[in-house]
Amino acid sequence: MIQRLSISEIILKIQAEETFHAVAEDYSFTLKIEKYVHYACAAIHDGHQFRKELWDNCLHTAYERWYEEDPETMSMVTSHPIVLAGLDSRFEYDLNRTPEEAVFETAWGKQLWKTPLPESQIEKSLKKHANFYKVVKVLIDKLEEKFGVCVVYDMHSYNWKRWDREVPTWNLGTSNIDNRRFGNEVESWRKALSEIELPHGIKQTAAVNDTFQGNGYFLKFITNNFENTLVLATEIAKVYCDEYKQIMFPEVIDAVSNQLKSKLKHHANEFYKSHSKK
Numbered sequence: 001m002i003q004r005l006s007i008s009e010i011i012l013k014i015q016a017e018e019t020f021h022a023v024a025e026d027y028s029f030t031l032k033i034e035k036y037v038h039y040a041c042a043a044i045h046d047g048h049q050f051r052k053e054l055w056d057n058c059l060h061t062a063y064e065r066w067y068e069e070d071p072e073t074m075s076m077v078t079s080h081p082i083v084l085a086g087l088d089s090r091f092e093y094d095l096n097r098t099p100e101e102a103v104f105e106t107a108w109g110k111q112l113w114k115t116p117l118p119e120s121q122i123e124k125s126l127k128k129h130a131n132f133y134k135v136v137k138v139l140i141d142k143l144e145e146k147f148g149v150c151v152v153y154d155m156h157s158y159n160w161k162r163w164d165r166e167v168p169t170w171n172l173g174t175s176n177i178d179n180r181r182f183g184n185e186v187e188s189w190r191k192a193l194s195e196i197e198l199p200h201g202i203k204q205t206a207a208v209n210d211t212f213q214g215n216g217y218f219l220k221f222i223t224n225n226f227e228n229t230l231v232l233a234t235e236i237a238k239v240y241c242d243e244y245k246q247i248m249f250p251e252v253i254d255a256v257s258n259q260l261k262s263k264l265k266h267h268a269n270e271f272y273k274s275h276s277k278k
Contacts, residue, residue, distance in 0.1 A: 001021065007025075042084045043074035046087075048071065050088070057115060059114060072157075074155075097217050140222055147272070150228065158212065168211070169198075176223060
């Protein structure tokens, strides 16, 4: 059962180690904790909601917003015990940018607003951003306190057709993590992703820092605040949809989700075995 909870109620439940499935009272994100384990999954760009007071002022179409979001990334990890997902569009505020950069003026080379946003609307967006990170901090605090170490799978997608060269199906961004300490886990995760089998003969490749380098605020926030948590910024090329026609391929999404059930859990358990006693 999904409960609608305030930020303070969500925080109290985490601190008390309660299991729950909640949507924030302003419907900005969801958090499911079925069991407290040493890993968590996040899909911070999964959302497409865009609050109504912004509609008439926005120059980007709903399709243009969808194109830059990461649809179905939550679906790919929904079977795991701890899943945190954004419900709002990154065009309202971007959870993977700093508070100073989270509310766009331009987006992907195009002006976003017909007229500049009033300060009151910017503040409303930034409050959602701040509340999300209050919960992130308490969650990782609890997991590190309980297990000593933690690994977070930071799931994203990217538009592969816009590249004018061959790009990997999966990309790991690692430029802001401790690669000397966690290099084995990066490589084992890259290898696991490369072995996922997709329908229709979709090519399976996985690379590190090929298309993106892992410069997002979510990764940096956790890495800078917690010594013993590894964040794996994991991007799948949008082979699971037609990014130009806005058609989803549910059989591809299902194949990814089903294989990540075992591969992600196995990787998290191996990470724990390697680092929990060090």
